[in-house]
Amino acid sequence: MRIGVLTGGGDCPGLNAVIRAVVRKGVGEYGHEFIGFRDGWRGPVENKTTPLGVAEVRGILPRGGTILRSSRTNPFKVDGGVDKVRATLADRGVDALIAIGGEDTLGVAKRLTDLGIPVVGVPKTIDNDLNATDYTFGFDTAVNIASEAIDRLHTTAESHHRCVVVEVMGRHAGWIALHSGLAGGANVILVPEQRFDVSQVVAYVESRFETDYSPIVVVAEGAQPTEGDMVTQNGELDAFGHVRLGGIGQWLSDQIEKQTGKESRAVVLGHVQRGGTPTAFDRVLATRFGLHAIDAVHEGDFGKMVALRGTDIVRVPLAEATSELKTVPAERLAEAEVFFG
Amino acid sequence: MRIGVLTGGGDCPGLNAVIRAVVRKGVGEYGHEFIGFRDGWRGPVENKTTPLGVAEVRGILPRGGTILRSSRTNPFKVDGGVDKVRATLADRGVDALIAIGGEDTLGVAKRLTDLGIPVVGVPKTIDNDLNATDYTFGFDTAVNIASEAIDRLHTTAESHHRCVVVEVMGRHAGWIALHSGLAGGANVILVPEQRFDVSQVVAYVESRFETDYSPIVVVAEGAQPTEGDMVTQNGELDAFGHVRLGGIGQWLSDQIEKQTGKESRAVVLGHVQRGGTPTAFDRVLATRFGLHAIDAVHEGDFGKMVALRGTDIVRVPLAEATSELKTVPAERLAEAEVFFG
Amino acid sequence: MRIGVLTGGGDCPGLNAVIRAVVRKGVGEYGHEFIGFRDGWRGPVENKTTPLGVAEVRGILPRGGTILRSSRTNPFKVDGGVDKVRATLADRGVDALIAIGGEDTLGVAKRLTDLGIPVVGVPKTIDNDLNATDYTFGFDTAVNIASEAIDRLHTTAESHHRCVVVEVMGRHAGWIALHSGLAGGANVILVPEQRFDVSQVVAYVESRFETDYSPIVVVAEGAQPTEGDMVTQNGELDAFGHVRLGGIGQWLSDQIEKQTGKESRAVVLGHVQRGGTPTAFDRVLATRFGLHAIDAVHEGDFGKMVALRGTDIVRVPLAEATSELKTVPAERLAEAEVFFG
Amino acid sequence: MRIGVLTGGGDCPGLNAVIRAVVRKGVGEYGHEFIGFRDGWRGPVENKTTPLGVAEVRGILPRGGTILRSSRTNPFKVDGGVDKVRATLADRGVDALIAIGGEDTLGVAKRLTDLGIPVVGVPKTIDNDLNATDYTFGFDTAVNIASEAIDRLHTTAESHHRCVVVEVMGRHAGWIALHSGLAGGANVILVPEQRFDVSQVVAYVESRFETDYSPIVVVAEGAQPTEGDMVTQNGELDAFGHVRLGGIGQWLSDQIEKQTGKESRAVVLGHVQRGGTPTAFDRVLATRFGLHAIDAVHEGDFGKMVALRGTDIVRVPLAEATSELKTVPAERLAEAEVFFG
Structure with a gap:
């Protein structure tokens, strides 16, 4: 398989750890090939790519930012955006996508999957407000x-x-x-x-x-x-x-x-x-997300995203991630009030 | 109520955060009084105490170590140890204990509870090998x-x-x-x-x-x-x-x-x-453990310890904590092997 | 001797390290007594003091801020301020002062020395803009x-x-x-x-x-x-x-x-x-400043401040510290320009 | 000019900062070319080189280690070592060398200079025991x-x-x-x-x-x-x-x-x-050492090394650096004794 990877939305410590894990396991264990799309969804829309192999991911684990860069481009807001994505994937011989991002990026992933483009999502937000996962890396x-x-x-x-x-x-x-x-x-x-x-x-x-x-x-x-x-x-x-x-x-x-x-x-x-180097917690979580995302791709389990539940990584439908914001419940805030004043 | 607090076993970042949370909520919300026992179970055995109020816990949240000090003393290995504990609690007018520690400390807590001494436990180990909780602070x-x-x-x-x-x-x-x-x-x-x-x-x-x-x-x-x-x-x-x-x-x-x-x-x-200052993760976990431990004491729910499950703090029987070591499962190690070599 | 200590002006990591060094050497080596004045020059003006002995300085070396607190009070701008300072020193039996602060605090120190009140200064500014010393702690x-x-x-x-x-x-x-x-x-x-x-x-x-x-x-x-x-x-x-x-x-x-x-x-x-804990460099510099400041007091060498020259701590007249701002010379900025763009 | 750069001896945070500064100023201000020698003096001895231009030094400032790698090879202990160095320099068209290292590396630099090979030295030791400079980076x-x-x-x-x-x-x-x-x-x-x-x-x-x-x-x-x-x-x-x-x-x-x-x-x-990322102090010192080393090369002032005196970077003969170890003077240790016990 040839798999495209992209990172969308705001910067978040751990993005590079995900990319590295995806590539290391995809190449080392499954023998897949990878191609990086630059600047989030702008990459597939504008056919902007960058090589992505084991050499490219060496040494990036502790680094903040994303070697694939990011943007807030949304193919559904670009004229003929979805067709352009299809054309790029065909042109590059890409069989599936891994999209790492927040609500917007994963929302696009969901809609593309509904249109027959195979995508697996990895949730990302420093705000920790995605509903389907206990924690997101970066937080x-x-x-x-x-x-x-x-x-x-x-x-x-x-x-x-x-x-x-x-x-x-x-x-x-x-x-x-x-x-x-x-x-x-x-x-x-x-x-x-x-x-x-x-x-x-x-x-x-x-x-x-x-x-x-x-x-x-x-x-x-x-x-x-x-x-x-x-x-x-x-x-x-x-x-x-x-x-x-x-x-x-x-x-x-x-x-x-x-x-x-x-x-x-x-x-x-x-x-x-x-920005900057992720904590150990975020490096481990991001790495595990990456390992499980490539498993999902390998198994053809598209339209899903990986998520943390307790200490396990599970797969949930992309729809779940984007349905509702995970806000702070009243009891968690009440718990903290004993320290006020 | 007058509640005794002690910390046993090895040093672990977050101990002071637990103590602070227990005291702040116990005094501020429930109006309880506290007394610190020094050096783990040696405190109740030898009637070694230290004042423990809101003033004593000011500023200790970010500090490593434990203001109550620690030891590996086990009342069941001291001649007449359990009677000495009873005598101390009577002498000090202590109604219940909060014991913060690992397998050994919580094992003592369990046996004392079985003998009618009311204890609530807080799990602690930097090794993260206690079975009943997703994570322990310090890890x-x-x-x-x-x-x-x-x-x-x-x-x-x-x-x-x-x-x-x-x-x-x-x-x-x-x-x-x-x-x-x-x-x-x-x-x-x-x-x-x-x-x-x-x-x-x-x-x-x-x-x-x-x-x-x-x-x-x-x-x-x-x-x-x-x-x-x-x-x-x-x-x-x-x-x-x-x-x-x-x-x-x-x-x-x-x-x-x-x-x-x-x-x-x-x-x-x-x-x-x-040693040293805990990470934010450990401070939050330790603080929440402390808040929930004092709730358990307040409700008279003894023989329990607090535990993390997903993002929730729950109570589990002390027996559960000490029944079995939580070791790294084979699949978690296998997951990591893709990076070897 | 009984020596008063105060810290004036903005917060600066290392203030506590100076206070500790002054007290540890003053008590341990010279047998002096200390008294802390609270809130910079407001302390001597308003006779606000706090005990200052070896017990009070335990554990403060790594802590930011100042246990003596600070203010921008200037006795020369307070009605009868200098007389109030004299009265406080007499009342408290204080023989000499150590004033730790920036341009303003040291300027007051200089004027008070000129009026016969024995002061030794310790320079402090995170901005590093005091002329008489290579570096100030906090920077x-x-x-x-x-x-x-x-x-x-x-x-x-x-x-x-x-x-x-x-x-x-x-x-x-x-x-x-x-x-x-x-x-x-x-x-x-x-x-x-x-x-x-x-x-x-x-x-x-x-x-x-x-x-x-x-x-x-x-x-x-x-x-x-x-x-x-x-x-x-x-x-x-x-x-x-x-x-x-x-x-x-x-x-x-x-x-x-x-x-x-x-x-x-x-x-x-x-x-x-x-704010916050000082780097090792600042802890060492602040500690050495404190050790040399108490030496100066012990020798009765007033109207001076301690300063760093190369790797040595020297004494310079207070006047020197406050005469001129140490700004970045044009050649240092030019040196950096090679990296611009 | 074409200038060779090498790093010898033990790892030391700041080596990359020196290399970057040398290249950025050498290329940007003087128009020189650079070539990296790998593994300390082994590079010139064995003609092991690596490209070294502005692209190669991007992003290396905060990184520990040395992109040129290091070794303890000494050309004077290799059969025909000096001739091999000469041959390499001729082969590569190298006009001068910048050698970054400790006592051993700079000792070789001095002897080579005496034999007519133009070298400028940059002192490096985390031990801070080089006599000619107030501080070395890494310390x-x-x-x-x-x-x-x-x-x-x-x-x-x-x-x-x-x-x-x-x-x-x-x-x-x-x-x-x-x-x-x-x-x-x-x-x-x-x-x-x-x-x-x-x-x-x-x-x-x-x-x-x-x-x-x-x-x-x-x-x-x-x-x-x-x-x-x-x-x-x-x-x-x-x-x-x-x-x-x-x-x-x-x-x-x-x-x-x-x-x-x-x-x-x-x-x-x-x-x-x-190992690992240098402190700000070490990054600034290493950067300034690099900037002044390339100045020395540009001016043809060989047989010298750069050194810190107070806040100035000066040049001193290489002989000075290697003549005597800078040990802790008795008075500095005595100064610390007040805190003992």
């Missing part, structure tokens, strides 16, 4: 980077009797905020799943200031204040109720400073969370 | 430390055209070897679960030397050569077939040097793997 | 944090064919930008010492995009565009020519995006650079 | 790795009331032991420069055990006990007075256990200290 790395930053910020907060608001990634799901906040000993954790009451946040911050320690507030980029605050802060929110200038972290830090009279600083961790 | 930290070391050793091996044998922890189970070997891109992984054939290891090493790269062999401290080798190496193995001088890592490195004619060096990571 | 930690972030951002930039602009600390001196930019393999480094030409930056960025790699621009927070750009971007600069909204990093990233048509993202590292 | 990385390990070992020592003996690199000079011991808060530091009295070490260890903390002993691999101990331990020392089995760390740990009756464990950090 553990992001959480470690964020919690190391929070460790550092504690001492600077305390030395200056300051509040520090740390904005972490998570537009629709608060997993990074929840886990890094728990790991970092945050005094408040705010997630997109539950609107927050600024006065409650201020109360936590003030109660922390009564100790000899200083408050650390962890806020997901997608977290939002309650309706009441939105009215009060009217001009500062956009039509969809999102906080505009400088992000929610800066906005909240300003609110805290105003309402408590204490200094507060915002730190926005940003893209640092999604 | 992820150990694996990260080992795989960072392997990352470093790759470049030094290559610069010198040398083989490097890395000996990691794992006397009876090869989990650390398997995960750090996968994460570190090892060329051979040897575990206690399966005796290894030195000539096969040598073959992998030689095939790696044919590339421009150098071999890294990861070996668990408890791994052993096959019977055939034991006879050949007779004088170097003890009565139980364990390799003696300098450990299995040094022994294997010497064998490789002799049989390949290439330089080989052994690195024994040792206690570095079990 | 190496900040540079490592920034260059690790840059390492991570390379892979994410490349995966997305994006430019990333990394804003690092340095209001008046570009040392952190220069060193982290060199260490991180930045494609452009911009410092406050030399106004930059946006079109030149854009040219570097475009030439980098012609390779298969993506540009990383490191910009010190105090860097500024040339006059020409200021006029062009008129509305976006304040009266002093400082870029306003979102800082220089965001502004520059927007410019790059506009002028190249490629995606660009800004990452502002912020306070993460100044 | 800072080694010290950071060792002090992070010591940080971790503190908590495990304390949890178990154990002594831990950490053996670090340094056969002839104790710089790594001194700096990592200071940075890690060791309770005893033992270096090759000064024989140690075991009973004194035991006294320090016992006094530490009287606190609630546990002793950490840092010992350089080349440290040795005093004559008295040597006699006592007769059978365990070789003809040169070196401790034999298991190294000095294990030997000392055994002594401590015997003489104190407390548990003690040895950890030998080994090759982990010399």
